[in-house]
Amino acid sequence: MADEPLILGIETSCDETGVGIVRGHTLLADAIASSVEEHARFGGVVPEVASRAHLEAIVPTMRRALDDAGVTLADIDAIAVTAGPGLAGALLVGVAAAKGYALAADKPVYGVNHLAAHVAVDTLEHGPLPEPAIALLVSGGHSSLLLVDDLATGVTPLGATIDDAAGEAFDKVARLLGLPFPGGPPIDREARAGAADAIPFPRGLTAPKDLAAHRFDFSFSGLKTAVARWVEAKQRAGEPVPVPDVAASFQEAVCDVLTSKAIAACRDRGIETLVLGGGVAANSRLRALAEQRAAKYGIGVRVPRPKLCTDNGAMVAALGSHLVAAGVAPSRLDLPADSAMPLTIVSV
Amino acid sequence: MLVLVLDSSTPAVTAALAEITPDAVLPRAKRSVVDARAHGELLAPQVAEVLAETGAKPTDLAAVVVGLGPGPFTGLRVGLVTAASMGQVLGIPTYGVGSLDAIGYAATHPRSDAAPEIGPVLAATDARRREIYWAVYDLTGERLVGPAVDAPAVVAERARELAVRVAVGEGAHRYADVLGLSPRAGLDYPPPYALAELAADRVRAGAPGDQLTPLYLRRPDAVAAAGRKPVLQ
Numbered sequence: 112m113a114d115e116p117l118i119l120g121i122e123t124s125c126d127e128t129g130v131g132i133v134r135g136h137t138l139l140a141d142a143i144a145s146s147v148e149e150h151a152r153f154g155g156v157v158p159e160v161a162s163r164a165h166l167e168a169i170v171p172t173m174r175r176a177l178d179d180a181g182v183t184l185a186d187i188d189a190i191a192v193t194a195g196p197g198l199a200g201a202l203l204v205g206v207a208a209a210k211g212y213a214l215a216a217d218k219p220v221y222g223v224n225h226l227a228a229h230v231a232v233d234t235l236e237h238g239p240l241p242e243p244a245i246a247l248l249v250s251g252g253h254s255s256l257l258l259v260d261d262l263a264t265g266v267t268p269l270g271a272t273i274d275d276a277a278g279e280a281f282d283k284v285a286r287l288l289g290l291p292f293p294g295g296p297p298i299d300r301e302a303r304a305g306a307a308d309a310i311p312f313p314r315g316l317t318a319p320k321d322l323a324a325h326r327f328d329f330s331f332s333g334l335k336t337a338v339a340r341w342v343e344a345k346q347r348a349g350e351p352v353p354v355p356d357v358a359a360s361f362q363e364a365v366c367d368v369l370t371s372k373a374i375a376a377c378r379d380r381g382i383e384t385l386v387l388g389g390g391v392a393a394n395s396r397l398r399a400l401a402e403q404r405a406a407k408y409g410i411g412v413r414v415p416r417p418k419l420c421t422d423n424g425a426m427v428a429a430l431g432s433h434l435v436a437a438g439v440a441p442s443r444l445d446l447p448a449d450s451a452m453p454l455t456i457v458s459v
Numbered sequence: 460m461l462v463l464v465l466d467s468s469t470p471a472v473t474a475a476l477a478e479i480t481p482d483a484v485l486p487r488a489k490r491s492v493v494d495a496r497a498h499g500e501l502l503a504p505q506v507a508e509v510l511a512e513t514g515a516k517p518t519d520l521a522a523v524v525v526g527l528g529p530g531p532f533t534g535l536r537v538g539l540v541t542a543a544s545m546g547q548v549l550g551i552p553t554y555g556v557g558s559l560d561a562i563g564y565a566a567t568h569p570r571s572d573a574a575p576e577i578g579p580v581l582a583a584t585d586a587r588r589r590e591i592y593w594a595v596y597d598l599t600g601e602r603l604v605g606p607a608v609d610a611p612a613v614v615a616e617r618a619r620e621l622a623v624r625v626a627v628g629e630g631a632h633r634y635a636d637v638l639g640l641s642p643r644a645g646l647d648y649p650p651p652y653a654l655a656e657l658a659a660d661r662v663r664a665g666a667p668g669d670q671l672t673p674l675y676l677r678r679p680d681a682v683a684a685a686g687r688k689p690v691l692q
């Protein structure tokens with residue numbers, strides 16, 4: 112145990128400033144500062160507000176992580192940082208900080224892919240990932256289905272959203288229903304009192320002709336519009352909006368499409384492991400439906416606990432730990448933040 | 460005492476080392492590259508280079524001095540977070556200095572062979588969106604007005620009121636016509652040794668370090684990255 116490398120991870124791709132520390136697959140610290148409340152009144156993340164918050168939060172969050180783990184930067188073997196994808200200005204704060212820490216403490220730095228980190232974090236809870244695996248990553252910023260051949264070197268995108276991210280649809284529907292931002296948790300809560308089959312909302316890109324071109328892609332824009340039309344029709348008619356039923360039916364439509372395509376990808380490739388990640392993976396219905404459907408085909412579902420599904424530094428540290436163990440070379444000190452970093456690149 | 464000096468408030472990305480003695484600031488090494496789009500890539504390697512050039516280790520540093528701006532935010536933060544993170548690891552104080560103050564200081568403290576300035580000095584850098592960051596200094600380098608961000612025409616008006624005779628900084632070049640002041644060459648960007656001079660007394664006294672807060676001067680554009688489109692068109 113003690114001779115496994117001690118890895119620190121820094122995450123600033125959106126509105127969470129995260130610093131995590133792991134030893135091998137063991138989580139030692141997961142410190143987070145969030146600017147989510149500053150964004151709430153805008154109904155979405157404001158990039159400049161997020162960047163300013165990262166600059167203020169990075170030093171205290173680092174201090175908390177080191178204190179929680181009971182280590183100093185001198186003890187750390189390598190520093191990993193999210194280099195992309197994400198908000199350009201926000202990423203830059205984390206990347207520049209990681210370089211400052213690495214330079215001053217004379218440690219190697221790894222610029223890593225945020226989405227691969229969402230996959231890697233599961234190793235902290237369930238140990239090494241069987242490869243190949245299929246990963247379904249869904250959050251406010253991304254909705255992707257990936258084939259993970261080798262988490263250290265290669266991830267193949269199978270599909271992604273062609274319009275809104277799944278988490279974005281949760282935020283917009285929550286706003287329609289008068290629920291707070293971010294929309295995931297309140298919709299999950301409301302849905303428990305509603306009927307998932309109350310309203311037949313559309314399932315995007317599941318018709319045969321869509322499947323031909325977009326077998327593993329997602330679309331949530333039409334669903335969001337259908338919910339808006341349904342709610343507005345109720346309001347125009349002067350009838351009360353049954354919030355729990357709308358929440359449950361909307362959530363069911365999202366989870367139905369996400370899980371059916373993820374299971375189809377597993378079956379198509381003969382893969383027995385499905386990993387869920389991203390903020391939407393904290394949704395209780397998504398977890399339940401994925402497990403129920405996967406069980407039918409003998410597919411194992413791995414989902415980290417909700418706190419590790421949302422953006423955090425531990426996931427970056429977990430991927431860094433995997434890269435160090437795999438003998439991947441560190442990044443150069445001029446590594447750029449890349450807001451559009453391709454999925455196929457795990458580390459730069 | 461060896462100090463690291465950083466400034467990323469303008470298109471010039473600068474890292475330097477200076478030795479602060481009881482009565483002088485001695486330049487040791489300097490890297491400065493003008494590239495408005497690569498602050499994040501350039502700065503850390505530059506720090507490594509100035510350290511290597513002088514044979515110094517990070518643990519030899521006594522303090523970090525950094526330009527607080529004003530400047531375009533994304534680039535500006537690179538210098539500040541680099542200073543803050545290095546200061547945290549090394550357990551050394553970080554001192555913030557106004558980046559325009561460094562230009563103003565250099566303009567009013569010329570080397571002995573340069574002609575003395577006449578009248579107050581305007582220091583201006585490019586704030587994009589057809590505006591400039593600016594401040595006015597008296598002949599001792601004391602700031603009279605600013606820092607502020609305004610359209611060049613507004614600054615021209617204020618500069619006339621303040622009887623400004625000389626303009627320095629890249630913003631003064633860019634908007635020389637509107638400002639009506641012929642800019643002085645050679646002082647386009649914050650000189651690192653002027654930043655070091657402005658922090659030298661605090662370094663010598665071992666004063667407590669600063670919380671590094673950028674001089675933003677503008678509120679963030681309240682435009683959300685997501686959720687802007689109305690649900691129904």
Ligand SMILES: [Zn+2]
Binds near residue numbers: 225229250389390422
């Ligand atoms: Zn994420």
